[in-house]
Amino acid sequence: MEQLINYLLQFGQLNQQQIDLIKSKAAIKTIKKDQYYHEAGKISRAVIFLTEGVMRVCYYNNKGDEITKYFFDENHFIADINSLNLAIPSVEYVQAVTDCQYIVLSKNVLEELSMTIIGWDAIVAKITAKGMIDKVNRISPMMAHDAKERYLSFLANFPALANRIPLSYLASYLGITQSSLSRIRRDIRG
The missing domain is CATH 2.60.120.10 (Jelly Rolls)
Incomplete structure (x- = not known):
């Protein structure tokens, strides 16, 4: 409480x-x-x-x-x-x-x-x-970036969330397929 x-x-x-x-x-x-x-x-x-x-x-x-x-x-x-x-x-x-x-x-x-x-x-x-501002700040960058940039932006803005949510939910949030997200993650790790 x-x-x-x-x-x-x-x-x-x-x-x-x-x-x-x-x-x-x-x-x-x-x-x-x-x-x-x-x-x-x-x-x-x-x-x-x-x-x-x-x-x-x-x-x-x-x-x-x-x-x-x-x-x-x-x-x-x-x-x-x-x-x-x-x-x-x-x-x-x-x-x-x-x-x-x-x-x-x-x-x-x-x-x-x-x-x-x-x-x-x-x-x-x-x-x-504050909730409305947070919502706009979450959505606006998503519209302007490609999939890799959206993923990197998510990691930068919500680092604590990345390891707590299933990839399928994260891919859905980012507007990409799960296989695309897996490929992006592999590319980033190099």
């Missing part, structure tokens, strides 16, 4: 009473590798904060191919904001890449914290803005 509180404190101030309230409303949960936390077609009813492990967001394209959009590791919030706020079915899956532990803040809890903690909405807005 301290990971969550320390993260929140980077974006605003909370007194001990407010911290205790957040702790009392949050739930710690675990999920096993390869299990889905959330599935497309369902309405998101919570935000999670990843404390251990790696998760990925993926979807199926119109050909039925599974496409990995993002990876998240420790100290990141994961939420389908559109599904949560608009109560519409999600179009993406959230899957545990490794065994994971996370903290859940349900929609009801988020609304209660919003009404109870002065400054909560400002903290949430800052975290959401």
